[in-house]
Amino acid sequence: MVGMITLYLHGRAASDARSLEHFLARARPVYEAPGGIRVRLQWSLVEPGAFVEIMEYRDRLTYEADQVRVEQDPAMRALIDEWHTHLVGPPRVEAYEDVTLDGAVL
Structure with missing residues (x-):
């Protein structure tokens, strides 16, 4: 079974949070247009301006095509x-493959 690929893009907003939120909404x-891709944004509860943008890919083929x-x-x-x-500086990017046997697939 090939698992979902998840990218975690860690960064810090250069301006107010709403600016990044509006950009991401657009x-x-x-x-997400190709399908099999889901994008989410999460703000840190302890570090103002810090965020993680999460990109979930249905599988490795979807990830590679993207x-x-x-x-x-x-x-x-x-x-x-x-x-x-x-952003303030470049993001820190981490990529993971989900190998959970009963994991949900997009």
Whole structure:
């Protein structure tokens, strides 16, 4: 069984939280457009301005196809460049594969 792939993008907002939330509300449909991708945003309860953006991919094939899109699609590149303007410094990126035997699949 091939598990879900999850990216955790840890960062700090450069401005107010609402600015990043509004950007993500606009970008999310594009991020999720291929299907099998879910994007979420979580704010730290203890560190103001710190967040984690969570990108869940149905499986490794969906993840790999999206990595190609991130590298080659001009619209995706533009959104990612804009996303970086909302951050203080580069994000810390972690990727994990879910191997839970009874895990839910998107």
